[in-house]
Amino acid sequence: MAALKDKRLFLLDMDGTIYLSDTLFDKVPEFLERVKALGGRYLFLTNNSSRGVEGYIEKMARLGIPTTREDFLTSVDATIGYLKETLPGKKCYVFGTQSFYDQLVAAGIPVTRDREDGVEVLLCGFDTELTFQKLEDACILLNRGVDFVATNPDWVCPTWYGSVPDCGSVCEMLHRATGRRPKVIGKPQPEMVYLALQRTGFTAEQAVMVGDRLYTDIASGVNAGIDTVFVLSGEGVMEDIEEYDVHPTWVKDHIRDIYRELEG
Numbered sequence: 001m002a003a004l005k006d007k008r009l010f011l012l013d014m015d016g017t018i019y020l021s022d023t024l025f026d027k028v029p030e031f032l033e034r035v036k037a038l039g040g041r042y043l044f045l046t047n048n049s050s051r052g053v054e055g056y057i058e059k060m061a062r063l064g065i066p067t068t069r070e071d072f073l074t075s076v077d078a079t080i081g082y083l084k085e086t087l088p089g090k091k092c093y094v095f096g097t098q099s100f101y102d103q104l105v106a107a108g109i110p111v112t113r114d115r116e117d118g119v120e121v122l123l124c125g126f127d128t129e130l131t132f133q134k135l136e137d138a139c140i141l142l143n144r145g146v147d148f149v150a151t152n153p154d155w156v157c158p159t160w161y162g163s164v165p166d167c168g169s170v171c172e173m174l175h176r177a178t179g180r181r182p183k184v185i186g187k188p189q190p191e192m193v194y195l196a197l198q199r200t201g202f203t204a205e206q207a208v209m210v211g212d213r214l215y216t217d218i219a220s221g222v223n224a225g226i227d228t229v230f231v232l233s234g235e236g237v238m239e240d241i242e243e244y245d246v247h248p249t250w251v252k253d254h255i256r257d258i259y260r261e262l263e264g
Contacts, residue, residue: 002205002227004250004261008040009202011193011221013211014056015048016234018255021160024063025233027256032065034262043196045209047075047152047186047216049125049167050097073196075151075186076100076125080107081195082149082185083121091118093141095134095170096125096151115141124174124182125151126167135174142178152186154216158234187211188219193226210258212236214246222246231255 012018018028035042044056044067053072060067080103083092091110094101104111104123112119115137122141127134142148150171156163175181186192197207207226211217212234221228230236230248233255241247252258 004208004227004229004258005264007206007208007227008035008038009196009200009207010035010040010042011045011196011207011209011226012042013209013213013217013234014044014046016158016212016236017210017217017231018044019063020158020234022059022062023160024065025255027254027259029064031255031259031262034259038262041200041202042071043200044072045074045187045192045196045217045220046072047126047154047167048157049074049076049079049100049151049186050128052076052099052103055099073192073199075192076103078189078192078195079123079125079149079151079185080104080109081191082183083109083123087121087147087149090120090147092121092123092149093117093119093137093146094123094125095138096123096127097129100125100127100151119146121147121149122182123149123151124167124171126154126157127170130170135170138174139177142174142180148180148182150182150184152216153184153188154213156235158212163235187213187216188223190220190224193220193224208249210255214240214244214248218248219244219246222248229258231258 153168154166157166209221210229218228227249
Protein backbone atom coordinates (compact mmCIF):
# COMPACT_ATOMS: atom_id res chain seq x y z
CA MET A 1 0.00 0.00 0.00
CA ALA A 2 1.43 3.36 -1.06
CA ALA A 3 1.34 6.29 1.37
CA LEU A 4 -1.44 8.77 0.77
CA LYS A 5 1.11 11.49 0.00
CA ASP A 6 2.44 9.33 -2.85
CA LYS A 7 -0.90 9.15 -4.68
CA ARG A 8 -1.21 11.07 -7.95
CA LEU A 9 -4.74 10.39 -9.23
CA PHE A 10 -7.48 11.51 -6.85
CA LEU A 11 -10.97 10.34 -7.78
CA LEU A 12 -13.28 12.63 -5.86
CA ASP A 13 -16.93 12.32 -4.99
CA MET A 14 -18.58 15.75 -4.79
CA ASP A 15 -21.73 15.93 -2.63
CA GLY A 16 -20.66 15.46 0.98
CA THR A 17 -16.98 15.22 0.05
CA ILE A 18 -15.87 18.58 -1.34
CA TYR A 19 -19.08 20.54 -0.76
CA LEU A 20 -22.54 20.31 0.76
CA SER A 21 -25.26 22.03 -1.27
CA ASP A 22 -23.71 25.44 -2.02
CA THR A 23 -21.05 25.39 0.70
CA LEU A 24 -17.51 24.50 -0.31
CA PHE A 25 -15.62 22.68 2.41
CA ASP A 26 -12.55 24.19 4.01
CA LYS A 27 -9.20 23.77 2.19
CA VAL A 28 -10.68 22.32 -1.02
CA PRO A 29 -8.98 24.88 -3.32
CA GLU A 30 -5.67 24.36 -1.54
CA PHE A 31 -6.05 20.58 -1.79
CA LEU A 32 -6.72 20.72 -5.55
CA GLU A 33 -3.76 23.03 -6.11
CA ARG A 34 -1.54 20.74 -4.06
CA VAL A 35 -2.49 17.74 -6.20
CA LYS A 36 -1.51 19.63 -9.35
CA ALA A 37 1.72 20.86 -7.75
CA LEU A 38 2.67 17.23 -7.10
CA GLY A 39 2.24 16.44 -10.80
CA GLY A 40 -1.06 14.68 -10.13
CA ARG A 41 -4.57 14.82 -11.51
CA TYR A 42 -8.02 14.85 -10.00
CA LEU A 43 -11.35 13.79 -11.47
CA PHE A 44 -14.77 14.45 -10.00
CA LEU A 45 -16.82 11.24 -10.04
CA THR A 46 -20.51 11.47 -9.32
CA ASN A 47 -23.48 9.12 -9.30
CA ASN A 48 -25.83 12.10 -9.55
CA SER A 49 -27.58 11.90 -12.91
CA SER A 50 -29.99 14.77 -12.28
CA ARG A 51 -27.79 17.37 -13.98
CA GLY A 52 -25.35 17.47 -16.87
CA VAL A 53 -21.66 18.24 -16.59
CA GLU A 54 -22.36 21.83 -17.67
CA GLY A 55 -24.39 22.25 -14.49
CA TYR A 56 -21.47 21.00 -12.40
CA ILE A 57 -19.03 23.29 -14.20
CA GLU A 58 -21.30 26.25 -13.43
CA LYS A 59 -21.73 25.19 -9.80
CA MET A 60 -18.02 24.71 -9.28
CA ALA A 61 -17.38 28.14 -10.81
CA ARG A 62 -19.82 29.68 -8.31
CA LEU A 63 -17.85 27.97 -5.56
CA GLY A 64 -14.59 29.39 -6.92
CA ILE A 65 -13.27 26.21 -8.57
CA PRO A 66 -12.60 26.50 -12.33
CA THR A 67 -13.22 23.20 -14.15
CA THR A 68 -13.68 21.79 -17.66
CA ARG A 69 -15.66 18.86 -19.08
CA GLU A 70 -12.52 16.69 -18.82
CA ASP A 71 -12.50 17.08 -15.02
CA PHE A 72 -15.73 15.07 -14.60
CA LEU A 73 -16.85 11.48 -14.94
CA THR A 74 -20.51 10.75 -14.23
CA SER A 75 -22.80 7.76 -13.89
CA VAL A 76 -24.51 9.02 -17.04
CA ASP A 77 -21.24 8.60 -18.97
CA ALA A 78 -20.99 5.03 -17.72
CA THR A 79 -24.70 4.34 -18.37
CA ILE A 80 -24.49 5.58 -21.95
CA GLY A 81 -21.54 3.27 -22.52
CA TYR A 82 -23.47 0.32 -21.07
CA LEU A 83 -26.57 1.00 -23.16
CA LYS A 84 -24.57 1.26 -26.38
CA GLU A 85 -22.59 -1.90 -25.69
CA THR A 86 -25.19 -4.14 -24.04
CA LEU A 87 -28.62 -2.84 -25.13
CA PRO A 88 -27.86 -1.15 -28.46
CA GLY A 89 -30.78 0.56 -30.15
CA LYS A 90 -33.30 -0.27 -27.43
CA LYS A 91 -35.78 2.50 -26.61
CA CYS A 92 -35.60 3.75 -23.03
CA TYR A 93 -38.35 5.23 -20.90
CA VAL A 94 -36.44 7.94 -18.99
CA PHE A 95 -37.33 8.04 -15.29
CA GLY A 96 -35.27 11.11 -14.46
CA THR A 97 -34.78 14.81 -14.97
CA GLN A 98 -34.96 16.75 -18.24
CA SER A 99 -31.19 17.18 -18.04
CA PHE A 100 -30.75 13.39 -17.88
CA TYR A 101 -33.10 13.01 -20.84
CA ASP A 102 -31.21 15.62 -22.86
CA GLN A 103 -27.83 13.96 -22.18
CA LEU A 104 -29.17 10.65 -23.50
CA VAL A 105 -30.60 12.32 -26.62
CA ALA A 106 -27.25 14.04 -27.27
CA ALA A 107 -25.51 10.65 -27.03
CA GLY A 108 -27.87 9.08 -29.57
CA ILE A 109 -29.81 6.87 -27.15
CA PRO A 110 -33.45 6.25 -28.25
CA VAL A 111 -35.62 7.73 -25.47
CA THR A 112 -39.24 8.49 -24.68
CA ARG A 113 -41.53 9.72 -21.91
CA ASP A 114 -44.49 7.73 -23.28
CA ARG A 115 -44.88 4.25 -21.81
CA GLU A 116 -46.80 3.12 -24.92
CA ASP A 117 -44.04 4.24 -27.31
CA GLY A 118 -42.33 0.89 -27.86
CA VAL A 119 -40.40 0.98 -24.58
CA GLU A 120 -37.81 -1.79 -24.12
CA VAL A 121 -35.85 -0.40 -21.13
CA LEU A 122 -36.87 1.41 -17.96
CA LEU A 123 -33.94 3.73 -17.22
CA CYS A 124 -33.90 5.26 -13.73
CA GLY A 125 -31.75 8.11 -12.47
CA PHE A 126 -31.82 10.52 -9.52
CA ASP A 127 -35.07 12.35 -10.26
CA THR A 128 -35.55 15.76 -8.66
CA GLU A 129 -38.61 16.16 -10.90
CA LEU A 130 -40.35 13.00 -9.67
CA THR A 131 -44.12 12.62 -10.23
CA PHE A 132 -46.57 9.89 -9.36
CA GLN A 133 -47.19 9.42 -13.08
CA LYS A 134 -43.58 8.31 -13.52
CA LEU A 135 -43.96 5.82 -10.66
CA GLU A 136 -47.13 4.42 -12.20
CA ASP A 137 -45.55 4.19 -15.66
CA ALA A 138 -42.51 2.45 -14.19
CA CYS A 139 -44.61 -0.18 -12.44
CA ILE A 140 -46.60 -0.87 -15.60
CA LEU A 141 -43.44 -1.21 -17.68
CA LEU A 142 -41.70 -3.46 -15.16
CA ASN A 143 -44.74 -5.71 -14.98
CA ARG A 144 -44.53 -5.98 -18.78
CA GLY A 145 -40.99 -7.31 -18.43
CA VAL A 146 -38.87 -4.52 -19.92
CA ASP A 147 -35.19 -4.33 -19.00
CA PHE A 148 -34.53 -2.35 -15.81
CA VAL A 149 -31.39 -0.18 -15.58
CA ALA A 150 -30.43 2.35 -12.88
CA THR A 151 -27.63 4.90 -12.95
CA ASN A 152 -26.77 4.47 -9.26
CA PRO A 153 -27.87 2.76 -6.02
CA ASP A 154 -27.49 5.74 -3.62
CA TRP A 155 -30.20 5.73 -0.95
CA VAL A 156 -30.06 9.48 -0.33
CA CYS A 157 -28.60 12.70 -1.67
CA PRO A 158 -27.29 15.11 0.99
CA THR A 159 -28.57 18.68 1.10
CA TRP A 160 -28.10 21.65 3.43
CA TYR A 161 -31.27 20.62 5.34
CA GLY A 162 -30.63 16.87 5.55
CA SER A 163 -31.11 14.18 2.92
CA VAL A 164 -33.59 13.43 0.14
CA PRO A 165 -34.37 10.05 -1.49
CA ASP A 166 -31.95 9.25 -4.30
CA CYS A 167 -32.19 6.73 -7.12
CA GLY A 168 -31.61 3.70 -4.88
CA SER A 169 -34.56 4.58 -2.65
CA VAL A 170 -36.89 4.94 -5.63
CA CYS A 171 -35.65 1.65 -7.11
CA GLU A 172 -36.31 -0.04 -3.76
CA MET A 173 -39.84 1.36 -3.82
CA LEU A 174 -40.33 -0.03 -7.34
CA HIS A 175 -38.93 -3.39 -6.18
CA ARG A 176 -41.47 -3.50 -3.35
CA ALA A 177 -44.24 -2.83 -5.86
CA THR A 178 -43.13 -5.13 -8.69
CA GLY A 179 -40.49 -7.55 -7.39
CA ARG A 180 -38.00 -6.28 -10.00
CA ARG A 181 -34.47 -5.06 -9.30
CA PRO A 182 -32.30 -3.03 -11.72
CA LYS A 183 -28.93 -3.53 -13.30
CA VAL A 184 -26.92 -0.79 -11.51
CA ILE A 185 -24.24 1.03 -13.53
CA GLY A 186 -22.54 3.67 -11.34
CA LYS A 187 -20.62 3.33 -8.10
CA PRO A 188 -20.15 0.80 -6.40
CA GLN A 189 -19.46 -0.91 -9.72
CA PRO A 190 -15.79 -0.55 -10.74
CA GLU A 191 -16.36 0.64 -14.32
CA MET A 192 -16.10 4.37 -13.53
CA VAL A 193 -12.70 3.80 -11.88
CA TYR A 194 -11.48 1.72 -14.80
CA LEU A 195 -12.59 4.45 -17.20
CA ALA A 196 -10.78 7.09 -15.09
CA LEU A 197 -7.54 5.08 -15.20
CA GLN A 198 -7.90 4.60 -18.94
CA ARG A 199 -8.51 8.30 -19.58
CA THR A 200 -5.66 9.57 -17.41
CA GLY A 201 -2.96 6.93 -17.90
CA PHE A 202 -2.27 6.54 -14.17
CA THR A 203 -1.89 3.09 -12.63
CA ALA A 204 -4.17 1.59 -10.01
CA GLU A 205 -1.34 1.92 -7.48
CA GLN A 206 -1.20 5.69 -8.10
CA ALA A 207 -4.95 6.17 -7.70
CA VAL A 208 -7.18 6.73 -4.68
CA MET A 209 -10.94 7.10 -4.36
CA VAL A 210 -12.20 9.73 -1.90
CA GLY A 211 -15.85 9.75 -0.82
CA ASP A 212 -18.40 9.97 1.98
CA ARG A 213 -20.41 6.84 1.17
CA LEU A 214 -19.04 3.39 1.91
CA TYR A 215 -21.60 1.48 -0.13
CA THR A 216 -20.96 3.47 -3.33
CA ASP A 217 -17.76 5.57 -3.32
CA ILE A 218 -15.54 3.36 -1.20
CA ALA A 219 -16.99 0.09 -2.49
CA SER A 220 -16.30 1.25 -6.06
CA GLY A 221 -12.63 1.79 -5.21
CA VAL A 222 -12.39 -1.53 -3.40
CA ASN A 223 -14.07 -3.36 -6.30
CA ALA A 224 -11.63 -1.74 -8.74
CA GLY A 225 -8.60 -2.67 -6.62
CA ILE A 226 -7.46 0.85 -5.65
CA ASP A 227 -6.90 2.49 -2.27
CA THR A 228 -9.69 4.56 -0.72
CA VAL A 229 -10.30 7.40 1.75
CA PHE A 230 -13.60 7.45 3.62
CA VAL A 231 -14.41 11.03 4.72
CA LEU A 232 -16.91 11.70 7.50
CA SER A 233 -18.08 15.08 6.18
CA GLY A 234 -21.21 13.82 4.42
CA GLU A 235 -23.58 10.87 4.72
CA GLY A 236 -21.28 8.22 6.15
CA VAL A 237 -20.42 7.46 9.77
CA MET A 238 -17.87 5.09 11.32
CA GLU A 239 -20.57 2.53 12.16
CA ASP A 240 -21.14 2.06 8.41
CA ILE A 241 -17.89 0.12 8.12
CA GLU A 242 -19.30 -2.73 10.18
CA GLU A 243 -22.80 -2.43 8.70
CA TYR A 244 -21.70 -2.63 5.07
CA ASP A 245 -18.53 -4.70 5.63
CA VAL A 246 -16.63 -2.34 3.32
CA HIS A 247 -13.18 -1.43 4.60
CA PRO A 248 -11.49 1.79 3.41
CA THR A 249 -7.73 2.15 3.35
CA TRP A 250 -7.93 5.36 5.38
CA VAL A 251 -10.62 7.22 7.33
CA LYS A 252 -10.45 11.02 7.57
CA ASP A 253 -12.81 13.49 9.16
CA HIS A 254 -12.58 15.95 6.31
CA ILE A 255 -10.81 16.63 3.01
CA ARG A 256 -8.68 19.24 4.77
CA ASP A 257 -7.04 16.32 6.61
CA ILE A 258 -5.99 14.86 3.27
CA TYR A 259 -4.61 18.26 2.26
CA ARG A 260 -2.58 18.50 5.46
CA GLU A 261 -1.12 15.05 4.86
CA LEU A 262 -0.12 15.97 1.30
CA GLU A 263 1.44 19.17 2.65
CA GLY A 264 3.28 17.26 5.34
